[in-house]
Amino acid sequence: MNNDSYNTYDGIKDSLFSMVKFNEMLDERRRAGYERKEHLNSFVVLGRFLLDSCGNVGYATDFIAAEKIPDFPQVLSKDAFNRHIELWQKKEQPNMLTRAEIDAPDFDYAATDGRPFPISVSFGMRNIIPRANLRCPHCGKGWTVKTCHDIVGVKDKWHEEICPYKGKTLTEVRKELKKKSDGIYYVHNFISKEGQKKNPENGRLETIDIQNDYVFEKNDTYHYEKHFKFHSKCYIARAKKICEIHRINKGKDYLQGNLAGDIACDEYVKLELDLAGIDIVEDKKRGEVPTSFIGKLGDFEFSRAWYYWIVVGDVPLNLAKEMYYGSEEGKKSVRVSGHCGCPAPEGWAHNGVVNCYHIDTWRGLKLFANTVRKIIPKNKRALAG
Numbered sequence: 001m002n003n004d005s006y007n008t009y010d011g012i013k014d015s016l017f018s019m020v021k022f023n024e025m026l027d028e029r030r031r032a033g034y035e036r037k038e039h040l041n042s043f044v045v046l047g048r049f050l051l052d053s054c055g056n057v058g059y060a061t062d063f064i065a066a067e068k069i070p071d072f073p074q075v076l077s078k079d080a081f082n083r084h085i086e087l088w089q090k091k092e093q094p095n096m097l098t099r100a101e102i103d104a105p106d107f108d109y110a111a112t113d114g115r116p117f118p119i120s121v122s123f124g125m126r127n128i129i130p131r132a133n134l135r136c137p138h139c140g141k142g143w144t145v146k147t148c149h150d151i152v153g154v155k156d157k158w159h160e161e162i163c164p165y166k167g168k169t170l171t172e173v174r175k176e177l178k179k180k181s182d183g184i185y186y187v188h189n190f191i192s193k194e195g196q197k198k199n200p201e202n203g204r205l206e207t208i209d210i211q212n213d214y215v216f217e218k219n220d221t222y223h224y225e226k227h228f229k230f231h232s233k234c235y236i237a238r239a240k241k242i243c244e245i246h247r248i249n250k251g252k253d254y255l256q257g258n259l260a261g262d263i264a265c266d267e268y269v270k271l272e273l274d275l276a277g278i279d280i281v282e283d284k285k286r287g288e289v290p291t292s293f294i295g296k297l298g299d300f301e302f303s304r305a306w307y308y309w310i311v312v313g314d315v316p317l318n319l320a321k322e323m324y325y326g327s328e329e330g331k332k333s334v335r336v337s338g339h340c341g342c343p344a345p346e347g348w349a350h351n352g353v354v355n356c357y358h359i360d361t362w363r364g365l366k367l368f369a370n371t372v373r374k375i376i377p378k379n380k381r382a383l384a385g
Helices: 009-017 019-034 078-092 098-102 170-178 232-248 265-276 317-326 329-330 360-376
Strands: 043-045 049-051 058-062 075-077 150-162 184-192 207-209 221-230 279-282 292-295 300-304 309-318 335-336 353-359
Touching: 009 043, 009 075, 043 078, 058 150, 075 078, 075 292, 078 309, 150 232, 170 184, 232 265, 265 279, 265 292, 265 300, 265 360, 292 360, 309 317, 309 335, 309 360, 317 335, 317 353, 317 360, 329 335, 335 360, 353 360
Parallel strands: none
Antiparallel strands: 043 049, 043 075, 049 058, 150 221, 184 207, 184 221, 279 292, 292 300, 300 309, 309 353, 335 353
16 A cells, blocks of 8 residues: 555555455565554544554444444544544434443443443454455455454364475465365464374374475475354355255264354244254343254243253153163253263252252253153143244
8 A cells, every 4th residue: 555545544445346356465564563563543434333543343242233224424534433423323222321431430320210321342353355356255245345343263183184385485385275265374484204103192293383484395384264154144055055054864973063143043943943843932132152042842941052952841850860870961961050070969959859950962951852742641742842
């Protein structure tokens, strides 16, 4: 970019005509901050991205002005950004507290009479803006400046292979991988050499730490992670396909994953309840997993947490013992009171029942459902399958 346009209002606004220019501007800000040690002006771009004084990019994590305020300016200084939000909030909530009131030494938080506080926007310092050449593996399309926030990442497996970039430095290899359109590559600062013995614990070749100026030789094995990026609709469509395959295969090889914050969680929640034979009920309560569904089986309620299911309902001690002592699944993945040590149920029953479980697998969920059906009244059993 010319001169210091990456650090001016007009220069940043001009960069928003294309993803290529947008990427170039952000790259130049990072070089200015981290290599040349310049102190940069801070801006908020597209109503959701913070460009900080060091060259980093942040993303609004709670209140996103672009989604709440009509015709919000594309580029603002950080101070102007806060003023625009405050003016909008005053129109929406005329009785809002002023910042002067809050900053007063004698301000009493308990005596606000229900008046709303000024909105304060938080930014997570993580650059989610995709490269111009990146393509979504589901639809094959890329992103525009208008859609660059609509991106969901999936981490691929750990890769270990012969480096195809013989004669290039680690820095040059990273630049080459940045040009790829099928994902984002993160190369680690170590390699393996041909002929070295494998580590007996993990089966990998012993590694050697390298610096950015290391030149890759023939048969050097390099290590990298690959991240795929999807549009949100494509990510959900992908999840539907994955779940349908698991339904057809009756859950073979399916493992419960971490669904905290996952926008496609509804698909996996419904799959797991289906596989376990538990009724799916719409429920708008939102927790760490933003799903719209829970499970119901008689008086038992099933709600999805990050890696496991939380089940609330009274299980008679005899049935709790039957699950625990009857199989390894019951002993290891159907956890009494959510205890990570998987203790026997006898010491955790109150008035002859265990009233809470955490369940780590869909097979454990099915075992639980099949066991407690024995105590579900006939008029509820039909509804519970």
